[in-house]
Amino acid sequence: MIGEVLVECAHMSCAYNSTLAIKSIDLTIRKGDFVGIVGPSGSGKTTLLKAILGSITPVEGHITKKPHLRMGYVPQVETVDWNFPVTVLEVVVMTRSSVGRLPRVTKDERADALLVLERLGLGGLENRHIRELSGGQQQRVFVARALFHRPELLVLDEPTSGVDVRTRHEVLHLLADLHDEGVSIILSTHDLNGLAAHLPRLVCLNLEIIADGSPVDVMTPEILERTFGAPMEVLVHGGMPVVVDGVGADIAERMSRLA
């Protein structure tokens, strides 16, 4: 079954100060998709997600979205101002900022927000300042904010950067649960083995889209080398591709000389 189209990019290019950050992107996101964007640092992942979100306008080509598509955005943690004076609860209810809402968080909103926080394992932390949390908790506060908006499409920018293995598993489980509940998901990541290999669909990006398909199809040495600009080997373990750094042998040889 093919879901309805949520977002469609056609030959879309985006630029900062006339330098292209992404070029001629053709990409369709449908209801029920669970897509990972992979690519090296600076390859345009954040730019692509922001274009989907609508905060960057393409300089070329088009992007069309389902009318009134509700999106939740989880920013890359590095871009958040952690020193800003807000509590966890205040961040979560932020998306309900339409004109006419009073400053005070209402009882209903509070109850809704606490449910979301509970579900993300953040129960009891609602009055903490956002800086007074662990990396994984900080990440989840922004997932909570996005979910509070009840999105049809959840957009996450590197949801597992800087978190430990256990938190990464938790995030992955959470996303899989949300996906089962009908939320479509697009995320970006550097993490090939820990995250990307588990997703049903991957898009390899480096200025342009290099490949788009299932992990088994796109995680090949040729495609990865073209995406990341570095040699990589791919093993298969339990039916899943596992990426190994191609420079391994060289480094191992140099290190053994030091030993």
Add this chain to the structure above:
Amino acid sequence: MIHVIAGLTTPFRYQFFNNGIIVATIAGALCGLLGVFVVLRGMSYIGHGLSHAVFGGAAASAVMNVNYFVGAGVWGIASGVIIGRIARRRLIGADAAIGVVTTASFALGLALLNRYGQAKKSIEAVLFGSVLGVKTIDIVAVSAVAILSVVIIVALYRAFLFATFDPEVAQVSGVRVAWIEALLMGLLSLTILVTMRVIGTLLISALLVIPASIARMLTNSFARMLWISPIIGGVSAFVGMYLSYFLDTSASATIILTGTLMFIVVYAVTGIRGRTRISGLHHI
């Protein structure tokens, strides 16, 4: 004893002093309120730039015999909106562009006053503020802007918070960020306009930054900053103004020094906590 009390209340026997202290206190509170946004968005250079731009407008309207509030008001709001747009686009060199334009406006104002103004005295009054010239219209003006600001900030509190913390996501969540920013710049221009005659061009930006920074050290809550900062601004203006009568110093300088003293005390008392809280404020 009675002499002492009588002595302490002497300044209040003068109408000009009463007018001055009312305007200064309201102006201090108002600058404290808007200063929260200035400080949290790291745009203290905008307060500095705007006050210099408004000075140009004030001088031009004085020379052309236009009412101060009309002339400087139009000029100030226009430069506020333009500065806001330049800053919003975050182009490389935006600060430099703003600096050049506003300093040019300032220099033009100064030249106009030199050439056509009455006396050196009036230049000093615009640069450093003066309590002598304060009239009822000033009290009305500063009160009106203060009420307007409070009403707008309360009514649009959430949009202001969201747009300040995370403009990009606010935009896609339906907050009209450009509109909120224009509103903020407009309020800031109006604030500078009604405050400038008492505080003076050169020290307004300090009054926008000091109370809000103190409030930031005292709390981790945006909502609490919004009332702590105006209280600190109002208190330092009141105390500074009062002390200036006895010390025979410039009112605005004494107000800023009072604020600075409070800053130092709070900095020392809140220790590491306060320091980490303000360390994250950009460009102060």
